[in-house]
Amino acid sequence: MESNLLNTIQTPADLRKLNPAQLPQLAQELRDFIIDVVSVKEGHLGASLGVTELTIALHYVFNTPADLLVWDVGHQAYGHKILTGRKDSFDTNRQLGGISGFPKRSESEYDTFGTGHSSTSISAALGMAIASQIKGDLEKTHIAVIGDASIASGMAFEGLNHAGVTDANLLVILNDNAIGIDPSVGALKHYLTQVKEGKNPRQNNMIKSLNFDYTGPIDGHDLPLLIKELQRLKNKKGPKFLHITTTKGKGLKQAEENQVKYHAPGKFDKLTGEVLAIADAHLPPKYQDVFGLTLVELAEQNDRIIGITPAMPSGSSMKFMMEVFPERAIDVGIAEQHAVTLAAGMATQGMVVFCNIYSTFLQRAYDQVIHDVALQNLPVIFCLDRAGIVGEDGATHHGVFDIAYLNCIPNLIIFAPLNEAELRNILYTAQLGLPHPIAIRYPRGRGENVNWQQPFKKIETGKALQLQLGTTTAILSTGTIGNNVTKALAQVDNAAIFSHYHFGFVKPLDENTLHSIFKNHAKIITIEDGCVTGGFGSTIISFAAKNNYNLKISTLGIPDEFIEHGSTAQLQQYCSIDVNSLKDIFSLC
Structure with a gap:
């Protein structure tokens, strides 16, 4: 029985002790491990499966973290996380208190740049490369792995345009899998397809015309070829561009055949690959x-x-x-x-x-x-x-x-x-x-009502809606978080003191209704699922100040900090805007 290679690797230094012949086995183990965890814990699947060989090859050839590696569209980076000391905590991926689903500088020295949005890797890696030149660190390599259709973004081309007139030690790797979350579109996609099919003459290569040393396209699942090419490029200076072709979802048949669905499929059977059905026929719509x-x-x-x-x-x-x-x-x-x-x-x-x-x-x-x-x-x-x-x-x-x-x-x-x-x-x-x-x-997730396809009605611009009339305290909410308010009020003994107003229009504000609210209540509470600083509540406070109202105004919403990952219910609770938290707050009024 073959030994489990993945269990022997805590850092890329352990990976580099393996001989090249062992790496295909490691790739299979890494894929299996990702599938095992994501099938139960959920997360982004296809992108990381597609770069398994590339991930191994990069950490095998380059001296990470001294050589700086940036992953564009961070959901490619699951294998990277597992090989860089986070294998034992990978089952906490994207869970409250666990590791992030994207590269995160505060999480690991191997995560050189946070990449939750696309097309930033080339600019970031170029910035690192120029900084290394200024510091006199001329041996360090800076690698940007850009994939999942991110190359088509304007920012990526801004980075390429600048890099081409520098002598920075930058390696851009295009992970060309012809798909983002949905299939790639546009003229660039057609150009890359022609290059892959050998229909575009090399002398007309647009990347070479930007003064990059272009190589490719090569098979991104061929580990020996990848390692050979990366070792060659490691010893070349200046801007380099490696074009590899991969299959998103590689190694799981269903993920290869249905790449859109298996980008982030939810829970699935790790043996059959079948997504576990959710009985949603009688649920409100998304x-x-x-x-x-x-x-x-x-x-x-x-x-x-x-x-x-x-x-x-x-x-x-x-x-x-x-x-x-x-x-x-x-x-x-x-x-x-x-x-x-x-x-x-x-x-x-x-x-x-x-x-x-x-x-x-x-x-x-x-x-x-x-x-x-x-x-x-x-x-x-x-x-x-x-x-x-x-x-x-x-x-x-x-x-x-x-x-x-x-x-x-x-x-x-x-x-x-x-x-x-x-x-x-x-x-x-x-x-x-x-x-x-x-x-x-409007939010992610499901609504409130199954029977939602009713005849259209025109909405009057700038008009707030009174949901409940009370005696002393007015609750002003905007958006779907108002449903949490309604559910919380239904559970408190002192509900009669509360008026509840839904401000669908944050701008323009219904100032007539606001004047009435401020004249007929002793206290105001604003609730939103956005940041309190500069948000809806701040607008209400500004209205009160402008009109010389001196009522006490409490603002509830997202505090002045970046909220990390966890379930929506957990994070609403953290921000005190879930039903139970609101119930407790209202009970004290």
Whole structure:
């Protein structure tokens, strides 16, 4: 019986003691280990399976952590974590108090740069390489592994453009698997396909034209070939580019055949690969599906409607629109800035544009939101999926800053629906025509009601909704967190003292209702699933100060810190905005 090699490796120094003939066995053990843990604990699967051989080869050839390794789109890095001292804690991956699902500098010296968002590796590694030159450390190698379609982002090309005019000791490795979370799109994808098929003459190689020493494409699952090529490149100076081809999900048949589903499949049978079914027929819908299905309904009635998403058609449920109206639903790839300005351009021509971006990713297009949309008052409809706490993906993915960073922008309407019906109706209202752009924020996960597909109703802009009338304390909530308030009030003995108002519109605020609230209550509590600093509660405090109201105002929401990973329920409890915490707070009023 063969020995278990993986159990002998605590650091890459142990890995380098193996002889090359042992490495294929290690690759199989590493894959099996990832499958064993992720099948039970959940997480990102396909990306890390696809780079198993590359991960081993990099740590085998290079002297990590002295040589600096940056993983682009950090969900490729599970094997890296396991080989760098975190094998025994890997089953805590993405769990409260456990290790992060992405590279994290505070977690390990082998995690040289935090990479929860895409396309940052080349710039970061180049920065490290230039710093090494300045310090006189000329032997150190700096490696950026960019994959899962991240090369198509503008930032990646900004890094390549700069690196090509330096003599920095930088190695860029393109993990070309033709897919991100969804299949890659765009002209660059077609170019890379031609290169892989040998149809593009080497003298026309676009990477070589940027002054990189280009090698490839080579088989990213051929360990001996990878090691040979990496050893050769290790001894070359200046900017280098290695193009490898891999199969996302390699080693698990179902993951290879259904790469979208097995990007992050949830729990699955590690022996058969079959995803364990969830009985969801009688559950409320996911908010993303309410968006996607409603958009199709509206597009059937309005032929000027266009849908845009930056590489998230499945995650955002824009896929429904793509299936029915493929010519009117556009995946622009991992290019949030382009998505926003593309939407702005279409809006100038009278199109009704729904630009669907995860809240955390809209941060990457902030300038475009201000200059290209709001400044020109173009009525783009931003649909911000994954607003609020998103759970196990952690600090890089929580959508908790959007109210704060959008609220200061002139001309922009901000709306957070209470439930599926309001999301459906604000989408309907927006496509009828608004005088300004609007950002509609809604959470990850399921809604409240099964019977949500009701006839459309137009929502009056800037109007708050009274959910409960009480005597002394007014609770002001925005968005779906208001459902936690309702459930908490149902469990307290002193519920009669509380009024509850839902402020779907964070901007413009319903100032008439606010004046009434402040004149008829002794205390105000604001509740949001966004950051308290600069958020909805801060807006209410500003209103009170401006109008000389002296009531006590308590603000509940996300504290002024980066919230780590854990389940949404656990993290809401940490922030004291879960039902039980709110019940306790209300009981003390």
